[in-house]
Amino acid sequence: MQLEELRFGTELLKRGFAKMQKGGVIMDVTTSEQAVIAEEAGAVAVMALQAVPADIRKMGGVARMADPMIIMEIIDSVSIPVMAKVRIGHFAEAQILEAIGVDMIDESEVLTPVDEFHVDKSKFKIPFVCGARNLGEALRRTKEGAAMIRTKGEAGTGDVREAVRHMRMIMGQIRSLKGMTDEELTKVAREIEADYELVLECRDMQRLPVVNFAAGGIATPADASLMMQMGADGVFVGSGIFKSQKPELMASAIVEAVNNYDNPEKLVEISTGLGDPMKGIDAGTLQEGEILQTRGW
């Protein structure tokens, strides 16, 4: 066995990494103390941030990649994978995150976009996750090299309705491909501005070609169960943990809820005595300039 025969950064390794996250909860954290709480609760990974989405909303201004110092401290404090966010299209931030040694990059609408083009993710050794509201968007990101898709939802609101809408849209569009002829698929691919081969794969597999997580507004065990029942492979919880009254309890409860998503009796037990979830904002009351999900295309 010669070490020079090793191959790094292949598509199989990137998608494989994402598959290892299935059935898990990925939690937003801003300090190493929070990262340890997330790991102890059973999170499969943490997302290292300068501020959770709910605070990014409040602060306003330009939201950028986190300070490398924060990310490195979090990497040193836990054994589970660490992810971090870059602005849509900001490939230099992505290069910096890769150099720091994060395990996955989230090209995220929560930060302020810098380009109409998304990052060419195939140029990186580490995998990316990207947000999507519909099948076309999910497949455009997959074509650019994303190894994981997540619903955009409406981050930082604690209101799961937009994540539900996006998951319903993606799954419904995949179901509608069933039984279509190749000509019909070509038409769909053109209409949704997606690669034909990827549309074909969705028709045949009846799922996205990559792992598909729910994100954006998940704040309770019931929210997590709802998203899993709708077909999510796992969930991201952003502000929902550390903006709740008892983060340790909420974190464990959401991990357990993902595992028992189809067991209402067990969910009663899991949902009991958790204190107040994050207060949140009704996503329907947001003004146009406050909506994050429309960033990117």
Place this chain on the structure above:
Amino acid sequence: MVAFQGDVSEHVLAMERALGGGGSAVEVRRAGIVPRCNGIVLPGGESTTIAKHLARTGVGDEIRAAARSGVPLMATCAGLIVISQEIVEETRFLPLGLLDVRVVRNAFGSQSESFEANLQVEGFNSPYRAVFIRAPAIVGWDAEVDVLSRIEEIAVAVRGENVMGLAFHPELTGDLRFHEIFLDMI
């Protein structure tokens, strides 16, 4: 198929292909099922998460009892960590101690150090393409444990009496030779 977390569906598909209709794979998320199975697979995922679910549900105790009574067990990546005898410098959880090996978690580093490699495997007449994702390394083993494959001085595939431990992911490539070894153990 221990199904709390990780790439469970890939394992189920690979196993059903290897079985070719001669049996079926069932997903286990609660106690009461393992004692009725005649083989157990622990897939890859995050070992801290899987260990937590095993302890909380009692499935970990069932696996320990079954493996000690001779039921064949195949554990890959995170699964290997969970069933090992000792995890170097790990205080977050205790392994089940079903395979007498000492492992290091994330031995190769972060995801950018994850790799594919062609392995020479004892008993295989051609190289085996293996996928290592934030993989563990087996750095010590009991004399009773057979090393099937290694990368330099570390072992990456080992076999005890009824337990096989793999540091890589046999479910992510189409090559089912390790699945066949496992099925022969049943």
